[in-house]
Amino acid sequence: MSKVKVAINGYGTIGKRVADAVFLQDDMEVIGISKTKPNFEARTAVLKGFPVYVPESSMDAFKKAGLPVAGTIEEMVKKADIVVDCTPGKIGITNKELYEKVGVKAIWQGGESKDVCSLSFNAEANYDQAYGADYARVVSCNTTGLCRAIYPLDQKYGVEKVRVTIVRRAGDPGDIKTGPVDALVLDPVKLPSHHGPDVKTIMPHINITSAAIKAPTTFMHLHVLNIKLKKECTVDDIKKLFVSRPRIKLISDGISSTAEIIEFGRDLGRSRNDMWESCVFKDSISIDDGELYFFQAIHQESDVIPENIDAIRAMTKLEKDNLKSIEKTNKALRKIGMDF
Amino acid sequence: MSKVKVAINGYGTIGKRVADAVFLQDDMEVIGISKTKPNFEARTAVLKGFPVYVPESSMDAFKKAGLPVAGTIEEMVKKADIVVDCTPGKIGITNKELYEKVGVKAIWQGGESKDVCSLSFNAEANYDQAYGADYARVVSCNTTGLCRAIYPLDQKYGVEKVRVTIVRRAGDPGDIKTGPVDALVLDPVKLPSHHGPDVKTIMPHINITSAAIKAPTTFMHLHVLNIKLKKECTVDDIKKLFVSRPRIKLISDGISSTAEIIEFGRDLGRSRNDMWESCVFKDSISIDDGELYFFQAIHQESDVIPENIDAIRAMTKLEKDNLKSIEKTNKALRKIGMDF
Numbered sequence: 001m002s003k004v005k006v007a008i009n010g011y012g013t014i015g016k017r018v019a020d021a022v023f024l025q026d027d028m029e030v031i032g033i034s035k036t037k038p039n040f041e042a043r044t045a046v047l048k049g050f051p052v053y054v055p056e057s058s059m060d061a062f063k064k065a066g067l068p069v070a071g072t073i074e075e076m077v078k079k080a081d082i083v084v085d086c087t088p089g090k091i092g093i094t095n096k097e098l099y100e101k102v103g104v105k106a107i108w109q110g111g112e113s114k115d116v117c118s119l120s121f122n123a124e125a126n127y128d129q130a131y132g133a134d135y136a137r138v139v140s141c142n143t144t145g146l147c148r149a150i151y152p153l154d155q156k157y158g159v160e161k162v163r164v165t166i167v168r169r170a171g172d173p174g175d176i177k178t179g180p181v182d183a184l185v186l187d188p189v190k191l192p193s194h195h196g197p198d199v200k201t202i203m204p205h206i207n208i209t210s211a212a213i214k215a216p217t218t219f220m221h222l223h224v225l226n227i228k229l230k231k232e233c234t235v236d237d238i239k240k241l242f243v244s245r246p247r248i249k250l251i252s253d254g255i256s257s258t259a260e261i262i263e264f265g266r267d268l269g270r271s272r273n274d275m276w277e278s279c280v281f282k283d284s285i286s287i288d289d290g291e292l293y294f295f296q297a298i299h300q301e302s303d304v305i306p307e308n309i310d311a312i313r314a315m316t317k318l319e320k321d322n323l324k325s326i327e328k329t330n331k332a333l334r335k336i337g338m339d340f
Numbered sequence: 341m342s343k344v345k346v347a348i349n350g351y352g353t354i355g356k357r358v359a360d361a362v363f364l365q366d367d368m369e370v371i372g373i374s375k376t377k378p379n380f381e382a383r384t385a386v387l388k389g390f391p392v393y394v395p396e397s398s399m400d401a402f403k404k405a406g407l408p409v410a411g412t413i414e415e416m417v418k419k420a421d422i423v424v425d426c427t428p429g430k431i432g433i434t435n436k437e438l439y440e441k442v443g444v445k446a447i448w449q450g451g452e453s454k455d456v457c458s459l460s461f462n463a464e465a466n467y468d469q470a471y472g473a474d475y476a477r478v479v480s481c482n483t484t485g486l487c488r489a490i491y492p493l494d495q496k497y498g499v500e501k502v503r504v505t506i507v508r509r510a511g512d513p514g515d516i517k518t519g520p521v522d523a524l525v526l527d528p529v530k531l532p533s534h535h536g537p538d539v540k541t542i543m544p545h546i547n548i549t550s551a552a553i554k555a556p557t558t559f560m561h562l563h564v565l566n567i568k569l570k571k572e573c574t575v576d577d578i579k580k581l582f583v584s585r586p587r588i589k590l591i592s593d594g595i596s597s598t599a600e601i602i603e604f605g606r607d608l609g610r611s612r613n614d615m616w617e618s619c620v621f622k623d624s625i626s627i628d629d630g631e632l633y634f635f636q637a638i639h640q641e642s643d644v645i646p647e648n649i650d651a652i653r654a655m656t657k658l659e660k661d662n663l664k665s666i667e668k669t670n671k672a673l674r675k676i677g678m679d680f
Contacts, residue, residue, distance in 0.1 A: 016607060037594070038593070038594075039593055039594040039595075040593040040594060040595055040600065040603075040604045040607065041607060042593075043593045043680070044604070044607040044608060044678075044680075047608070047678055047680065048678075065593070173559075173599060173602065173603060173606075174599050174600055174602070174603030174606075175599070176596075176597045176599050176600065181522070182521070182522050219513075253378070253379055253380040253382075253383045253405070254377070254378075254379040254380060255379075255380055256516075257516045259513060259514050259515070259516050260380065260514055260516065262513065262514070263380075263513060263514025264380045264384070266513075266514075266611075266612035266613070267356060267380065267381060267384040267612070268384060268387070269611060269676075271606075271609060272606035272607070272609075272613070273606070273612070273613065336609075338384075338387055338388075340383070340384075340387065
């Protein structure tokens with residue numbers, strides 16, 4: 001069977017990871033990546049052997065930097081079965097016209113409005129809806145993390161109400177422009193934040209409200225979850241349920257911070273220290289006055305990466321069963337880092 | 341030929357990296373690592389298959405955490421040809437009695453006083469002195485970085501005077517105790533800092549003075565170097581000289597910060613994003629009023645790792661020629677990350 005041809009439009013935090021993850025799968029291949037600036041990320045794309053496509057206006061800059069160019073972005077898109085759009089938020093929608101003109105399938109990221117296409121995607125909760133679809137949007141890192149926790153709880157115990165406080169990392173580790181350096185920023189002041197409603201694009205029936213704060217850190221987001229379930233259960237029931245899920249990891253071994261989770265990722269030999277699983281702090285799981293509480297950390301740079309792979313597999317009809325796709329993706333990712 | 345048996349006493353920031361680096365060499369092997377607490381680092385040591393030795397007093401805690409123990413630290417030391425002591429600074433010297441009693445060779449890190457043994461080590465500058473030696477101290481990350489730059493400049497052009505300002509990272513990324521969060525700390529107030537004198541433990545004839553400041557960042561140290569050379573040369577001469585050195589990398593491709601260097605390390609697939617080379621900012625190299633200036637970034641977690649490997653090779657007489665050992669070490673490290 002010939003491999004599905006994947007183009008990655010945009011090669012920043014998400015794009016470079018999607019490219020590496022596609023490269024690791026045996027049923028799809030990277031036919032090209034796009035980049036606008038000839039910086040160190042473009043250099044590593046060349047070192048890795050990915051064909052680099054650039055806008056006409058960037059051709060000279062790449063030539064000057066000694067970086068080989070394979071063609072224009074339109075030429076790349078025409079060669080693809082599916083494009084993963086990893087351009088910066090709100091830019092992705094401006095590429096839709098090109099994808100429609102060429103007649104190529106496309107995946108956008110959570111930074112785009114939910115209106116970029118009719119389907120929002122999470123591999124565990126609504127894979128079926130994406131089967132054979134032309135367009136989908138993989139929801140944001142935070143929404144992905146929320147769906148991974150809420151979906152199995154809802155399936156097993158029924159969710160009556162979710163209240164979540166999200167303490168967001170302010171910028172990514174390699175970002176030297178975004179602040180703050182020293183402040184806690186209400187994000188936004190007016191409640192609820194967009195995260196709760198975004199979960200409803202995947203699971204419309206969930207009653208959820210969210211508040212978000214931006215903190216001066218780069219490692220991970222941290223969620224404080226309070227969930228009222230419909231059926232009774234114990235702390236051990238929840239631990240067992242979470243252990244059984246393919247994209248939740250229980251964190252223990254003395255770890256009490258996002259910094260130590262990332263250090264654990266480095267020690268595990270994970271590519272770029274990525275922790276693509278939701279990291280639930282095992283000893284934080286508790287039931288108080290009949291309601292479930294726990295902390296989970298979400299690695300903003302990587303948790304959506306396996307979701308993009310599964311979205312490709314669903315949309316191009318490579319696999320009908322979501323759990324089979326998830327396991328195949330997870331297995332391939334283990335080539336770039338130990339499991340635990 | 342049987343492999344040299346290496347024990348790593350202490351498995352924190354440096355120890356875990358030394359263990360991985362020894363594991364990658366074909367002429368030495370890890371016979372064990374030691375750890376006092378059953379934390380996530382101990383967990384990864386077990387996952388990697390390293391035999392874990394612990395103090396008597398830690399046996400119960402490891403058993404309770406479900407982490408298998410191979411024996412006591414003294415038992416580990418007795419099995420080794422050479423011990424790399426990576427215990428915290430000022431603790432290493434307290435282990436010397438054990439090493440002397442057992443009659444095993446030992447390497448300490450730069451956190452120990454220069455008086456821990458008579459020999460301080462840098463692979464480029466004084467490998468010969470370590471050939472067959474029983475004890476050596478690999479100088480600190482900053483001193484290593486300074487030696488790598490100053491030694492070739494001194495060999496080729498003669499160094500009349502070095503003035504360096506070191507802006508130090510305050511703590512390592514996984515460290516959740518050390519500050520400051522928001523201050524520039526004179527480190528120390530009284531000049532010069534210890535870094536200049538420490539270079540003299542390797543190259544006693546170098547006239548050097550240093551000042552150090554601690555800044556609230558975790559990625560890397562940054563050196564601002566001003567060097568008065570004895571012979572005239574051009575900026576291009578210096579670039580060519582640095583390119584020719586095995587542990588200096590010229591950094592360009594739009595990078596103007598330590599954050600982007602580490603991001604580059606992540607993209608290169610480096611284990612733990614380690615940049616074990618001195619990272620000289622190519623476009624910063626300049627000559628003003630007859631004196632050389634440049635910036636270099638030093639990855640405090642990893643730049644001494646290859647130096648430890650070369651020290652093992654010299655002390656156990658595996659290799660007489662320092663450049664051959666350096667190249668062998670560098671080549672092995674390329675298995676855990678691309679070169680550029």
